[in-house]
Amino acid sequence: MTAAPLTRAPAETAAAPVLRAEHLAKEFSGVRVLSDVSLDLRAGEIHAVIGENGAGKSTLMRLLSGYLKPSEGTLFLDGAPVAFHAPKEAQAAGIALVHQEILLADALTVTENIFIGREIARFGRLDERAMRAAAAAQLAEIGCKVSPTALVRDISLANRQLVQIAKALLGTQRVVIFDEPTAVLTHDEVDPLLDIIAELRARGVAILYISHRLDEVERLADRVTVLRDGRMVGTYDAKGLTPQRMASLMVGREFASLYPARQDPARLAGADAAPALEIENAHVPGFVRDVSLSLREGEILGLAGMIGAGRTELFEGLLGLRPATFGAVRLHGEPVHFHSPAQAAARGVGYLTEDRKGKGLLLDEKLAPNLTLAALDRVHPAGGLDLAGEARLLDRAVAGYDIRLRSREAKAGQLSGGNQQKLLLAKVMLNEPTVLIIDEPTRGIDIANKSQIYAFIQSLVREGRSCIVISSEMQELIGLCDRILVMRAGRINGELAGAAMTESNVALCATSSAANEQSLGGP
């Protein structure tokens, strides 16, 4: 550890801690993932916890909120030692956790999900109206526009996250723990949420906040605890702690720059740059209307937009994963029509889903089978499984994508969120796509890994592949892409390139119906 601790946060300045943890440790079947972690949460402060993927943040949160029992160490509630045997007990004490993973029942409505286990009833009869009203109010407060009677199955991932937050915030809370609440949100949804969190603080709630978006941490946090490899690096006063510095503390070395050097724009500027993928007049019923776009060889094309803009659905339609119609689709000039991701993969088109838990990985399955699932024909051309070869591929993926795990035998669901994402990326790349569509490439990924993934995408296009990046992080698109298309309500609402790629322009395009390519200036 090269970095000297900055300002150790002075303990005496603030109110007495609501919840305090001392010397917590956690083992999973003999493997220690957390040791000797001590921290405290005070009423009316936001305490951020940061660390690399797999550092143990989520594990720590689960210990604090009764979802896991510590192997060692003690929790103190208002100074008295407590042991939670179930999440319910922690909830009863006013401690709520917003999970990193979405924990909602798909088959139930938004309202039903929010009120599971604490339904409002009068004389034993459910008061649907009261629950709907309360749910609607709670959703409105955090800026979520879904209908309280929609089925969770039918709403987008981002909205599910907001529903989950609404669920956690319902009722009176003393401690609210947010585990990467903004990972699946776009710029526009993040702001109201951060306001809510600030307001909770003002109301005297103690907040624990995990995020890989260090600018958010800088903006919100009063104190910051840094974890590395399951151990405390230290707790710091947030004042004067720059994102750069936080990153260095997390990784244990000086952290240079997030985005790789931009490739020479001139390379793509010429009109002769051949199109890699052309989509004309795409319609995805209910989501996308009349979208046409063209991706050039060697280009990184960004797709920005708010929740529900139809970006994901457009490409799911392209791959035959949902009903869609196209005027034409051409790949390297040749007309194509995909009925399934397998056909697309065979032609060199890969798609990385934004929903790694629901659509990307088999959580109960080991890593190697997950890695090769989409490329079985390629990895095992003989039909019989080449397990040794598969193990080598896993080794290569673990090294190449820096997947951190405790055991080769782990199940995918036991990886930390960020490492799951890297495994998913490795999985899609096994098919060696020439055109890669990445939906939310760095969702839940720590800053060091982000920069690895950016560098990786750059190296892809340098090899002549082409890439479409759908992302809800504007800086990411701006830092990485050659050109950005902004979608709004199922249509392309603007195209930005070069100097026009600014946060305000993207935001304007994403929200205003007046925006168009001309007014914002093309490439």
Place this chain on the structure above:
Amino acid sequence: MADLAAAPPRASHGWSIGWGDAGPFLALAALVLIGFLINPDFLSANNIANVVTRSAFIAIIAIGATFVIASGGLDLSVGSMAAFITGVTILFMNWAAPSVGTAAIPLGMAVALVTGLACGLLNGTIVTLGRIEPFIATLGTMGIFRALITYMTDGGTVAIDRSLREAYRPVYFGDVLGVPIPILVSLAVALIAAYVLYRTRYGRRCVAVGANEDVARYSGISVARVRTLAFVIQGACVAIAAICYVPRLGAATPTTGVLWELQVITAVVIGGTALRGGRGRVWGTVAGAVILEFIANLMVLSDFVSEYLVAAVQGVIIIIAMLIQRMSKR
């Protein structure tokens, strides 16, 4: 963008039946139409009353199964549980009759109910405490209930005392304002069940447990308790069905209730409840039970199906009913 983003609001299920849930009723309507075309007698008041009355047993049991299945369970033991309860009840009534006369009937009904609750509790406990797949647990108790009654009755046959028979008869054969009593009973059970499933905390939790056990647990619901209670409800429903059943056949035999479990599950699924849990449709279940009984009735009333092929035609009709049910959803 709001128009695209917001998922279409759905009428929350409850008393009112949304279009998406109309499937089983459409299938039933189609069947009635076909039946009428094949044999107009099909729609005679008499025939309809018979068939619906008969479907009451399966309907009542299947209503219980709706809870079990919605909560993510399965109960294969219902048929032999019905035989067991019937047997115990008859044994008790016959024993009590000499001393208390026809008061043995209400007492016997109480015994039936208690036995049903106990059987359900046993199933629920094995499934939740023992953490055994419901399929296996209830396959086990299926053998147990069947064997116990066979043992208690030396071969499994026990008929109700002649002195009680006439007094008990109206429970199956009687009617109120022309509506046969078993139909009234099953309507009452369905009303209560619909209320419990759609309008109470327990019902909500039952469905939540079936929809996603983890979410339910993390939301502070005692999954084991909810599941166990579903089995207990199932036991109560079997007992009610058995109470109505006794006067119809007047006896428990080793074959009473054999294969009812398949009919029950079929009724539930045709009714729109998902076998994987997380969704329960009480009225659909009732429609499913009536559909099954109508199919059997149609086989008797129609003359062109070879007796050997009846099972095949039934199989085909069930599959078609399921297709109708399904298509009405898109």
Place this chain on the structure above:
Amino acid sequence: MADLAAAPPRASHGWSIGWGDAGPFLALAALVLIGFLINPDFLSANNIANVVTRSAFIAIIAIGATFVIASGGLDLSVGSMAAFITGVTILFMNWAAPSVGTAAIPLGMAVALVTGLACGLLNGTIVTLGRIEPFIATLGTMGIFRALITYMTDGGTVAIDRSLREAYRPVYFGDVLGVPIPILVSLAVALIAAYVLYRTRYGRRCVAVGANEDVARYSGISVARVRTLAFVIQGACVAIAAICYVPRLGAATPTTGVLWELQVITAVVIGGTALRGGRGRVWGTVAGAVILEFIANLMVLSDFVSEYLVAAVQGVIIIIAMLIQRMSKR
């Protein structure tokens, strides 16, 4: 994280059986021990050979069911499918025998296999194309297969031609180096199945589809094709079982295969395959089938179970076997 490399490499499942999967074998061992204590004859070579040979049918069919269940399906039609295939095969052999003599036997086997594949394809197609719950779809075809063979044979009984009987007998009663042929066949089927499930692309896809349909779809797997194929494999396994079955009694009867589906599913689940899919245990299934047959055998060999209570004791033992299986996992 350097400790990564240090993680001990563990054999992934496949030929070798990990500790976590030892449950069914422990249950089997416990059963054998109890059996021996109750009646030492239990372990006589003769008895063991008989029982294991008998378990071969259920084992072979259950191996097919392991695929169906692992892929998230269920097949209730296996018993009547077995009767159907047996009947068709015997009818064919009897028809062919006069012209081709004992060559009718291998030809008949081919017919059995083709029939089995076709039946499986039918089930698979109804489930995947028709998108009907497997439970209902195969309940329907269960009636269809049973009725068809009853119709074709005027009541369902058809005996194999006398001229073929002796030539065919060894398929059930013969042995190779002392090992009865049905045991060899079921071992062969299990070996192939274990290879397919654990060591081929198809096996991977099958389990993936059962574990999470969406993930499978997004990974470019044709869910319908994989599921259908699982049903087809099931059909082939039923056919193989039927081929071994014919010489045992030389006839198909109306009771051939009745309730085999329950035994099959029980064997699969006792063997450690999850009913909800996403996990298949071929060797566990085989152990499960042997366990079931041993339980039945023990009931006869022991003297203290009343003939009336046999089903109850069997039920209890199944539940206990399941508990042993389960506990060995923690």
Place this chain on the structure above:
Amino acid sequence: AEKKTIAVSIPAADHGWTAGVVYHANAAAKEINKAFPGIEVIVKTSPSASAQVSAIEDLSATRKLDALVILPHTSEELTTPVKAIKDKGSFITVVDRGLNDPKIQDLYVAGDNIAVGYNTAKFLVEKMGGKGNLVVLRGIPTVIDDERIKGFQDGIAGTQLKILDIQYANWNSDEAFKLMQDYLAKYPQIDAVWANDDDMLLGVLEAIKQSGRKEIKFALGGNGMKEIIEKVKAGDAVTPVETPYPPSMIKTAIYLTAAHFAGHAPVRGSLKLDAPLITKENADEYYFPDSPF
């Protein structure tokens, strides 16, 4: 005159014997419908007692039944429903398994189950000199099964023939095969086997054949299945005798019922088909090579 309707309600073919019943009932219906234009016979099978109750309810709800010929699934459950039909004025013919209240029936046609057991027992007593070890396979728990077992037990009472074991094999060949294998494993010395129905005897014989055990002197069944009669005719040493219990009794019953209407001669009373021992000498009388049973 108006057409007379005779409904025939029988169990679905759930084992060999009932399959024979279905076959003969269908045959009778075809023949009578052709021969007597004034009579219509309809045959309905039911897979369970409650389904059978439903079936007769349905039949009587939708048409006037002049007669009902019924082979009840079980005695208890069908008694009340059949009485209801009777009360509507139908002529009732009961076959094989009796109802609990004999007053309901106008005509009863059955085999003699007590005799099936008793005559078999007597044969064994005589041939084995009154001593030896027996194993018995019984059917589905029903009155018929009880009667046969009771007749058998009465037949061996007072002798030194000993029943080592008795278990249910549900009138099913497969189960009988397994049960016999297990008996053989359990008992080193078995002198004779009795299966109370021929479906089961088939399984028993296979198991004995496979075991290679030679000490078993007799393996007897009952019902008159043609495969077994063939053995008797051929003078088989292990199965030299048989008792009849022909499924064709349903046909007899239907014909008698038809005669009641067509012959204008009242047919009432009960007809018990004898169950004498079938031996090599008289086997021809009981052999019907074209019957499915």
